[in-house]
Amino acid sequence: MDGHFIQGVGDGVVEAEIKPDEEALQQAKQFLQHADSAINSHIQRVANLIDGYQSPYGVELLSTVHWVIKNEGAQTPEQAFYLIQQWNERKKQLMTQQHVNAAWVQLAQQNWI
Incomplete structure (x- = not known):
């Protein structure tokens, strides 16, 4: 997808902001003008969730915390952090308790959990 619809994922920079390609953005806007209102509602819900988390790391953090809550039974941010630390060395080094807490909040x- 990087380079075709979005930019910022494949550049190797953890903090790079994910941005839509301008042509893809125009095509998407045109599509959404004629789309069912439920689609726009879902898109707005995701946009609200990722507000402030638009980097590849931010999206990974949100999705990882969401995963351990929904699929591994984490009941607290501390449990989520513990479970994430068991996944792999990369996540263990990258995802701090403070980051997990912020993603949990x-x-x-945004009513995802």
Whole structure:
């Protein structure tokens, strides 16, 4: 997808912001003008969730925390952090308790958990 519909994922920079390709953005806007309102509602829900988390790491963090809540039974941010630390060395080094806490709050505030 990187380079075709979005930019910022394949550049190897963890903090790079994910942005849509301008042509793809115009095509998407045109499609959404004629789309069912439910589609726009879902898109807005995701947009609200990732607000402030538009980097590849931010999206990975949100999705990882969501996964351990929904699929591994984490009941607290501390449990989520512990479970994430068991996944692999990369996540263990990258995802801090503070980051997991922030993602947990974002997921809760946006009614994803």
